[in-house]
Amino acid sequence: MTAQEILRLDPNIVDYLLVAFYFVLVLGIGYAARRSVSSSLDFLLSGRSMPAWITGLAFISANLGAIELIGMVANGAQFGIPTVHYYWLGAIPAMVFLGIVMMPFYYGSQARSVPEFLLKRFNRTTQRVQAVIFAVASILIAGVNLFSLGLVLEALLGWPLYVAIPVAAVVVLGYISLGGLSAAIYTEVLQFFVILALLIPLTVAGLNRVGGWDGLTRAVTEGPSGGADLNAWPGTPLTEIENPFLSVLGIVFGLGFVLSFGYWTTNFAEVQRALSAKSMSAARRTPIIGAFPKALVVLVIVTPGMIAGIMIPQISALKAEGGEAVDGITYNNALSLLMKEVLPNGILGVAIAGLLAAFMAGMAANISSFNTVFTYDIWQDWVRPDRGDRYYLQVGRLVTIIGCVLAIGTAFIASGSQNLMDYIQSLFSFFNAPLFAIFILGLFWKRMTGPSAWIGLLSGTAAAVAVDVLVRVGVLEISNQAGSFLGAIAAFVVGVGVAGAVSMVTAPRAEAELTGLVWSLTPKDARTHSTTGDDAGWYRSPAVLGGAVLVLTVVLYIVVG
Amino acid sequence: MTDESRHDHQPDNDPESDDPTGTGTPISTTATNLFDLRSVIALLFGVYGIVLLIMGLVSGNDPENLAKTGGTNLNLDTGIGMLVIGALFVLWVWLRPLRVPAAPDGGAERS
Incomplete structure (x- = not known):
């Protein structure tokens, strides 16, 4: 057949x-x-x-x-x-x-x-x-x-x-x-x-x-x-x-x-x-x-x-x-x-x-x-x-x-294309890993500047593409799976590194503009949400639900092993 | 044309027919069919459940089917399961009918 x-x-x-x-x-x-x-x-x-x-x-x-x-x-x-x-x-x-x-x-x-x-x-x-x-x-x-x-x-x-x-x-x-x-x-x-x-x-x-x-x-x-x-x-x-x-x-x-x-x-x-x-x-x-x-x-x-x-x-x-x-x-x-x-x-x-x-x-x-x-x-x-x-x-x-x-x-x-899964994974390492680097840095570091973000983004993507090419032409002798892994890590590290370096030589934005966008500049009550009406009740609390699903995951790991 | 489509989803809500759409208040229309999704899920599972139930009763115990499923009447079991889930959604719609959010929420955003 x-x-x-x-x-x-x-x-x-x-x-x-x-x-x-x-x-x-x-x-x-x-x-x-x-x-x-x-x-x-x-x-x-x-x-x-x-x-x-x-x-x-x-x-x-x-x-x-x-x-x-x-x-x-x-x-x-x-x-x-x-x-x-x-x-x-x-x-x-x-x-x-x-x-x-x-x-x-x-x-x-x-x-x-x-x-x-x-x-x-x-x-x-x-x-x-x-x-x-x-x-x-x-x-x-x-x-x-x-x-x-x-x-x-x-x-x-x-x-x-x-x-x-x-x-x-x-x-x-x-x-x-x-x-x-x-x-x-x-x-x-x-x-x-x-x-x-x-x-x-x-x-x-x-x-x-x-x-x-x-x-x-x-x-x-x-x-x-x-x-x-x-x-x-x-x-x-x-x-x-x-x-x-x-x-x-x-x-x-x-x-x-x-x-x-x-x-x-x-x-x-x-x-x-x-x-x-x-x-x-x-x-x-x-x-x-x-x-x-x-x-x-x-x-x-x-x-x-x-x-x-x-x-x-x-x-x-x-x-x-x-x-x-x-x-x-x-x-x-x-x-x-x-x-x-x-x-x-x-x-x-x-x-x-x-x-x-x-x-x-x-x-x-x-x-x-x-x-x-x-x-x-x-x-x-x-x-x-x-x-x-x-x-x-x-x-x-x-x-x-x-x-x-x-x-x-x-x-x-x-x-x-021969292998769709590899194709998708490469795309994620190109686009998601550098973006995550920019996000995390920008969220917790108020000194991070505008130009550093897009330069960091592009360098991270370039790093992941470089790793991908090295794997494909056989310079790096690892599997495609491990390659996209390494690509993601490279994109993250390069993204953070370049964005950090560029931030040091460019002017940061005024702190007043960053309220609600950077952790340390956002007052706690702006980060919390209403707990009345449709949002009332302990079972609607994100923290309680989040804790519950983490416990569920640990239990599943123990049961399934 | 738009009125016809509205009627498509209305009958499921009938037990609670003081439907907010009838009050004529200028609420966000997105909110109106929000909970209709529960009725749609109920409809899907209701129809699927009935079809599978009939399939299960008619041919579920044919040797050919039993050989596939390893001895259970899978169509019958799944059909019953789907009808139960469909009924639970109907019950949910019936017990917790659509509540229209306070007008300021819906209105303010569309400047």
């Missing part, structure tokens, strides 16, 4: 109807949301009116895109339990930090986007540099999402790529341009539930087939890993660092600090969800509420991955023999193969809807944040200032269309 025949699912009419119902509902939301859009703030930031549970779920759903879902089930198949680090150490502390420490500055500054925050703290050049970098990165990543979505449609339903990619783009375009961020956020919450409706039955049926958790652990212990897949620590196969101590260090500092804090605290696709919350308290709770499902969802991601490693012959062969692919099947196919293996028609339709939803969530998040940054930071603050709000609303709608068209282009570029 060819890879395509192995992968082809056999949906029946009921499955198609379930998928169709989902998309009718999603487009209906876009249509319904449209009537509530009356200003560009409504369109781009949902008018700052969302309750915390919605923004919290949207926050995590914007992250639970398809590349994430497929890639992490693949990691579960390949590495087993160590995959949990991406969800626990690699996410939860940073999400709590974002809610407790950084959100008062983001939300309190009334900035509509991350670049606009940079304008307030630093200067216009920094805003523009970051806006352009971000716009390019968003479209590149949207293209990757779109390409992956096309691949799934091709493999699952038999649609050719040149049909599947534009069709998917049109559907995403339809609901974002009809309803703006409201529609995107609403459908993200919906997608979150549909994705759970895919993962939970998959886990249940998979466990049934392998004889429950005991059967699974027995099979894994007898498998090629000899049981190493069952222990989160020291995770040497995951980090590709052979020394166990250094491997743990790599997970804690590399993944747990630089990469995860860099990703979660500055990635606008997620932060934007919190900016659309209806109050400071709700904004602070947004990433923390999102942290609870983030901590738990990995259980129904890693388990199916490990089951696929046992039940799917090609994946087992991959684990035993190593290498890239068996019969054209890679670890990335683990999720869809397991769906085919254990899900009967009916629930299969729900699962396909969930998978398609996940791809659309990722792309919608990229497009809608590209839209916000382009409209506010590039068009309104730079190219065509001082027009009426209606004008920018029109621009916002037009930019969504342009963004989708560009993403079709970058999707075909991505189709030429």
